[in-house]
């Protein structure tokens with residue numbers, strides 16, 4: 001029979017009383033072991049005593065136990081019980097894998113195939129959040145530049161990028177191609193030529209590398225960049241005055257749009273239909289609990305998008321995509337906090353952060369000293385052995401026990417280091433997310449939406465034929481919802497304080 005050990009952990013006093021209690025964790029882990037044919041050799045319980053920093057004495061004992069008994073699996077309730085960030089997660093995992101022990105989660109589908117590893121990676125912690133933060137900041141700075149009229153993308157035909165020294169460059173008019181663009185706009189605005197006819201007039205005059213296609217001309221005629229406007233979806237959707245010089249006048253651009261609209265009226269709107277189903281994955285059937293999926297149905301003249309249950313004969317009636325998403329946005333709106341709440345959130349977190357940073361620094365100095373000491377101890381053990389004072393077996397045992405101490409202490413140290421983010425950026429990001437949930441969702445890609453939905457509704461969102469059921473929210477939003485009812489600034493603030501003591 002395969003063997004396993006179980007590692008359970010609570011990090012705060014609070015957690016010892018809720019669903020994450022050591023007992024619940026142990027129970028689920030044992031059940032997992034039973035269902036998967038593991039004999040449980042030992043159970044490790046890491047009970048956090050202070051809310052501040054966790055103690056990891058059991059982690060060391062667990063690692064020692066693995067070295068000695070080489071169990072087939074280490075079972076945890078959730079991946080986050082093992083480590084709070086990805087780096088530590090893989091550090092600990094590496095240590096147990098070395099002796100042939102694999103990691104298993106009682107409540108999550110992690111495994112050794114690529115899909116399982118991907119899930120494990122996401123679950124393992126903050127790497128994902130870190131990435132989100134990074135792309136948000138890039139986006140923010142891109143957005144700021146775009147708002148100033150800078151063009152950050154491929155330069156449109158008729159312009160060229162010219163270096164202005166010190167790694168910067170600016171968009172300038174390309175004389176030959178620029179003149180062609182102006183000519184194309186003027187010809188088309190007369191309404192006397194089709195796009196192809198315009199193309200056939202200008203192309204013969206162009207050098208091979210400058211020749212145009214109908215597709216390109218079509219895009220050119222719709223691009224407000226040529227009248228000096230920078231318009232970027234999600235950054236400057238209404239357009240701002242660009243830093244570059246225009247090739248045509250706004251009047252000419254408008255005339256061209258009129259000609260375009262007259263020739264190809266409704267086609268534009270039809271091409272904008274988005275065939276995606278962003279809520280797939282988060283929505284669950286209120287009658288049978290299955291995940292809802294999305295499909296297109298063919299009507300007589302139009303296609304309809306709707307979400308539906310996959311169980312045949314289920315009481316769930318197909319839900320139009322537009323209705324589902326409109327009501328979903330209303331739900332996001334309802335759980336988003338008011339601005340004043342977000343402000344107090346920022347104040348409290350910043351304060352808490354400062355206090356923590358100080359004590360963390362003290363702690364990390366101590367841990368670094370401790371690691372150095374263990375290394376010295378190792379040298380002493382090796383020296384004694386060389387001098388013949390201990391036999392080889394004893395020496396080997398001592399050294400591997402010291403190695404495990406290094407792993408456990410380093411893990412503690414690294415868990416301190418994860419607090420060492422750019423605090424202000426992180427706080428601003430969280431606050432931004434809290435306040436602009438709806439907007440962020442609307443502007444996100446399908447993949448980003450899925451991530452966001454998972455953060456806000458960790459256990460999915462149940463939908464019946466009438467409405468969404470009151471969802472189980474992530475802790476932060478749950479507290480906001482509870483305190484939103486009372487308008488009191490202070491109540492909200494106290495709740496945030498309580499939350500972030502952990």
Ligand SMILES: [Zn+2]
Nearest residue numbers: 285288309314
């Ligand atoms: Zn159903």
